[in-house]
Amino acid sequence: MAPSLHDDPIDDSISAAAPPLPQMPPIKVTIVGSGNWGSVAAKLIASNTLKLSSFHDEVRMWVFEETLPTGEKLTEVINNTNENVKYLPGIKLGKNVVADPDIENAVRDATMLVFVTPHQFMEGICKRLMGKIRSDAEAISLIKGMEVKRDGPCMISSLISEHLGISCCVLMGANIANEIALEQFSEATVGYRKNKEIADKWVKLFHTSYFMVSCVQDVEGVELCGTLKNDSWMGWRWGTTQRFISGSKLIILCLYQAAIMRIGLREMKAFSKLLFPSVKDTTFFESCGVADLITTCLGGRNRRCAEAFAKNGGKRSFDELEAEMLQGQKLQGVSTAKEVHEVLSHRGWLENFPLFSTVHEICCGRLPPTAIVVFSELAPDQSRGESRI
Numbered sequence: 001m002a003p004s005l006h007d008d009p010i011d012d013s014i015s016a017a018a019p020p021l022p023q024m025p026p027i028k029v030t031i032v033g034s035g036n037w038g039s040v041a042a043k044l045i046a047s048n049t050l051k052l053s054s055f056h057d058e059v060r061m062w063v064f065e066e067t068l069p070t071g072e073k074l075t076e077v078i079n080n081t082n083e084n085v086k087y088l089p090g091i092k093l094g095k096n097v098v099a100d101p102d103i104e105n106a107v108r109d110a111t112m113l114v115f116v117t118p119h120q121f122m123e124g125i126c127k128r129l130m131g132k133i134r135s136d137a138e139a140i141s142l143i144k145g146m147e148v149k150r151d152g153p154c155m156i157s158s159l160i161s162e163h164l165g166i167s168c169c170v171l172m173g174a175n176i177a178n179e180i181a182l183e184q185f186s187e188a189t190v191g192y193r194k195n196k197e198i199a200d201k202w203v204k205l206f207h208t209s210y211f212m213v214s215c216v217q218d219v220e221g222v223e224l225c226g227t228l229k230n231d232s233w234m235g236w237r238w239g240t241t242q243r244f245i246s247g248s249k250l251i252i253l254c255l256y257q258a259a260i261m262r263i264g265l266r267e268m269k270a271f272s273k274l275l276f277p278s279v280k281d282t283t284f285f286e287s288c289g290v291a292d293l294i295t296t297c298l299g300g301r302n303r304r305c306a307e308a309f310a311k312n313g314g315k316r317s318f319d320e321l322e323a324e325m326l327q328g329q330k331l332q333g334v335s336t337a338k339e340v341h342e343v344l345s346h347r348g349w350l351e352n353f354p355l356f357s358t359v360h361e362i363c364c365g366r367l368p369p370t371a372i373v374v375f376s377e378l379a380p381d382q383s384r385g386e387s388r389i
C-alpha cells in the first residue's frame with residue numbers, strides 16, 4: 001500500500017513551495033607572496049580548495065615578477081610547469097594555482113587574502129592595495145616580523161588591518177617550508193581576535209593530514225611568538241657554535257643549549273606581555289611558541305646563516321651571507337633583532353632583556369659572536385633570586 005502523505009516524513013507540497021536557499025558564491029582565495037613559505041602555503045591551500053565545495057578551486061598567487069637566468073619570467077614558468085623553480089624547486093603546487101604578476105588583478109575578486117612576504121615589503125604592499133580589495137575580504141598573515149614606527153611597534157597584522165580596513169588573523173608555528181612541501185608532519189597555530197567562525201574558516205583552508213592547525217584567541221601572542229623567536233635563535237646558534245669549536249662535551253652542550261632556549265623564551269614572554277598585557281601564557285605552549293623556538297634553533301635559514309656568521313667570527317656580514325647562501329630568500333632575524341632593540345631602547349627596557357640586547361650588539365658588529373657565551377654564563381647568576389622580568 002502506498003504511504004499516505006502523513007506517513008511520509010518529507011512533505012513534497014511544502015518543499016516544492018519553499019523558496020530555494022540562496023546559493024553562496026564560492027570563496028575566492030588569493031595569496032600575496034610567492035617565496036619559499038608562500039609557495040608552500042599555495043600548495044596546502046590549493047589541495048583544500050579542490051576538496052571543499054565552499055571554496056573556488058582556483059587559487060591566485062601574486063608573484064613579485066623577476067627574470068630568471070634563462071631569460072624567462074618567473075610567473076610564466078610557474079604557470080607552465082606548476083612549479084616555483086626559484087623559491088621551491090621540485091615541488092608541484094597544484095594545477096589550480098595561478099601565478100599573477102599584477103597585484104591589483106590578483107586581489108580584486110578575493111574574499112580571503114593570505115599575506116606571506118618577507119616583512120620588510122609589507123608596508124609598501126599595503127599602500128599599493130589601499131582601496132583595491134573587496135570590502136568584505138578577510139585577511140591572514142603568515143609573516144614573522146614587525147615594523148617600528150615613531151609612536152611604537154606595529155605588528156604586521158595591524159599594518160594590514162589599518163591600511164586595508166579589514167580584520168586580520170595570523171598563522172604561525174614550527175614550520176620549515178621545504179619539509180612541509182615534502183608533506184612531512186608539522187603543526188601551526190591560527191591566532192584570532194574575536195570571530196571564531198572566521199578562524200575556523202582559516203583552519204579549514206590550511207589544515208591537511210600532515211599540517212595540523214588549531215586556533216587560539218590571541219592574535220598578538222601568536223604573532224609575537226613567531227616574530228620574537230627569530231631574535232632568540234641567533235644567540236642559541238652562536239653559543240652552540242662557539243661551544244662546538246671549543247670542543248665541549250655533548251652533555252655540556254645540551255645544558256648550555258637548554259639554558260639559552262629558556263632565557264629566550266622568558267624574554268619572548270616578557271616582551272610580549274609588556275607590549276600587550278592581554279597576551280596569554282598558554283599561547284607560549286602552542287606550536288607558535290615553544291615549538292617554533294625549538295624548531296628555529298635546530299633548523300631553518302636563520303640557523304644556517306647564524307652558524308656561518310659565528311664560524312667566520314662575525315667577519316662576513318649577514319647581507320653577504322644571505323645573498324650567498326639563500327639565493328633570493330630573505331632572513332628575518334637580523335632586522336627583527338634591530339626592531340626589537342629599537343623598542344627596548346626607546347622604552348628604557350634594555351637591561352631587562354640581556355639576550356635580545358646582546359644579539360643585537362653582535363648583529364651590528366659591536367660585539368663578537370663569542371659574547372653570547374660570556375653573556376649566557378653570567379645570565380643564570382643575574383636571574384637568581386627574584387626575576388626582573
Ligand SMILES: NC(=O)c1ccc[n+]([C@@H]2O[C@H](COP(=O)([O-])OP(=O)(O)OC[C@H]3O[C@@H](n4cnc5c(N)ncnc54)[C@H](O)[C@@H]3O)[C@@H](O)[C@H]2O)c1
Binds near residue numbers: 117119121328
Ligand atoms: N620559509 C619558511 O620556512 C617560513 C616558515 C614560516 C614562516 N615564514 C615566514 O614567511 C614570510 C615569507 O617568507 P618566504 O619564505 O615565503 O619568503 P622568502 O624568504 O622566500 O623571500 C623571497 C620572496 O620575497 C620576494 N621579494 C623580493 N623582493 C621583493 C620586493 N621588493 N617586494 C615584494 N616582494 C619581494 C620574492 O619575490 C620572493 O617571493 C617571512 O616572514 C618568514 O619569516 C617562512
Ligand SMILES: O=P(O)(O)OC[C@H](O)CO
Binds near residue numbers: 176292331
Ligand atoms: O627558515 P627560517 O629561519 O626563516 O625559519 C622558518 C620558520 O620561521 C620556522 O618556523
